[in-house]
Amino acid sequence: MQIIKHDINIDFVGRRKLALILSGIVILIGIVSLVAKGGPDYGIDFVGGTLVQVKFTENTDAAKIKDSLAALDLGSVLVQHFGDDANEFLIRIQKTTEDRDLSALVSGSLETSYGKGSYDIRRLEMVGPQVGKDLREKGFLSVVYAMIGILVYVSWRFELRFAIGAVVALIHDVLITLGAFSITGREIDLPIIAAFLAIIGYSLNDTIIVYDRIRENYGKHQKQGFASVVNHSINETLSRTILTSGTTMLVVIALFIFGGGVIHNFAFALLIGILVGTYSSIFVASPVLIFWDDYRAGKRKPAVAQGSAK
């Protein structure tokens, strides 16, 4: 079976300016949302705080839970429905106290309101502000280190301009995913950093495969001009790109739907990242090479003109 005909020839490269505008708009929307919300919505991993996941045996709602905790005077408390179960909730407490009994306090209040045994504290996470700050720094650095490592490897295996194209595409992907998180009001926590690094890895995987073909074809068909070689290479690898992205999407969608609440945002990041990563290896990483080539040619031209005038 074939989804993509082997002699397909879509003019991807010709639409690179359109793609540039499209990417620009999507990134801009994300940045506007990020600015409007005053930065990314960090989870307790990065700013500190307490999170309690509770499952109730009886029907209840967020307002009632909040009421039952009101007497504790815990500062900003947020109660959200969580996961597939109708009576499972997340309680977020901004207070970053090193108070040992916070979980006991919450448990005690719930016991008074709902009775013993009618609820189950399934998860409790408390992160102090200092640990949160450390994790945030480490998380940011790890993304930067990964990018530097990749830049070095790709420039070694290919050329610097390929590495720049790859990293531009990666930044593109991470920015869009970050924007998508901001727009949908999802929190960035520790596993999301892992997802970002996975996206970086995946998007790069895609990009390298197109680059590899460009390198191979450029040796053979140099006369056709660089843009044409790039376009030809994208078309040749298109079938593989679609199929691999397709199978990866299948499993990530399975994870998104069946993986459960704890991993929901993680799967969401991968979902967006793989979509954008596939797009960027066709419409961002390769066009950057051409822009770079055009820019270099533009610089070279005056010199050539002078030469011929002599």
Place this chain on the structure above:
Amino acid sequence: MSNSLKIRTGMVLACLVLALVSLGPTLFGSSLPDWWRKAFDPIHLGLDLQGGMHLVLGVDADKAVESRLDTIVDQSEDLLREKDVTFKRVDRLPGERIVITVYDEDAGKQADAIMAESFPSLEPMTLTADGGYIQKNYRLSDSEIEAVREYAVRQALETLRNRVDQFGVSEPTLQRQEDNRILIQLPGVKDPQRAIDLLGKTARLEFKMVMENANPQDAVAGKLPAGGQLLYERRVDPRSGTATEIPLVVESKTVLTGDLLSNAQVRIDNRFNDPYVAIDFNAIGAKRFDQITAANVGKRMAIVLDDTVYSAPVIRERISGGSAQISGNFTEQEATDLAIVLRAGSLPAPVNILENRTVGPSLGQDSINQGVLSVLIGGFLVVLAMLIYYRVSGLVANVVLVLNVIFIMAMLSIFGATLTLPGIAGIVLTIGMAVDANVLIFERIREELRLGRTPRAALEAGYEKAKLTIIDANVTTLIAALVLFQFGTGPVKGFAVTLSIGIISSLFTAVIVSRLIFDLYLSRGKVNRLSI
């Protein structure tokens, strides 16, 4: 069959057998013979999957330095008295300093001599005196401060290890981290609150004499007599369960500490069936307890744990056996835990809980079920897609995919890595990506076939050309995974582990195993058509 083919077949089969053997304990558990279970551990599940506690405790090392200085203050007061030096007072000041205030130059010189002899770690500091007194300043040297802090963290780790051992958790982890932090992981802990109470307690046991002539109410109002300290005794009404706090003024000087204990055990009071903790002093402690009780018959002695008075019984007679008891409306659980912390020893400095992640066993099991379900569904969809798209060759890719999952699990078991929920996501992602290598190869083979090559030649060329691309693409992903591994804590590290292992395993299965299957197929004779 050629020799190279035989060798390759043997190698792949050997890997498969090793993988299956190593997975035995994970899949079949206790039904296997002993030697087998000893040779390979079952796959470790992370705390997020089996439930448990992840704690990061910060040791307040500054407090350890302070209490070291307090001890020096006490000891120097004693020494100065012993040597008949007249002094006004000895104080601890901020900046790790001790100040001895004396009346004249002569006493100052004597103080200097005594301090230099007894506490070589103190550096004298000349500061101008005021108000007619002479102040002798001493500062704890930087190296000594560092040593005290270092010792505090090491000692805290040791004490916490003792407590955890007595708490009864299988396979706990305790690790020292940077910035005076201690990481504790308690898999499958049933009562997280109890664990926190047990680990977070400083458990500094002190015996102090009660100041009978001081009025506690005055002390509450802020009028504390010199050398006195206001503490509270906590009493719980056994019927209503309400706690009341009764103020008590004690001498701030500690007469005896819990360091001199040799044992602590729970006993039950015969009369009221109340549990109490019986403590035994070691030889030095017993001697000192004997002297104290002899000197203070008829007075009250407060038993203070972490600045809370547990009880303040009247000393009726001299106690020379070296044993005492701590009672104070305990439940049996509280008494047991108190005995544990007293046996394990006190922490040299208070600890703060900086991070606490607790997952209940029910959530862990749900996560496993959901994770496995996603792997199965995602895997099934991929298998189906490959079959439809590449037919017989798709079948080869699927066989390879199954092998891939087996190899990943086997490596997790052999390297003793930990499987976490993000780790399962890593496996899911690897399944999606592992197919990629095969897709690359198959697409190449299709291209070669279109150019009119024979199946054998197309296969050769396809593998040859795709190989470098596959390696380049995977190495870059591996870089991202390794960075993640360096950074990662807990669940995130689990993701990095399965992703890295997955990449290595898919390289092996795609480039070597799937090639081998095709070669075996082609070696059977002349093949005119390749189902791809």
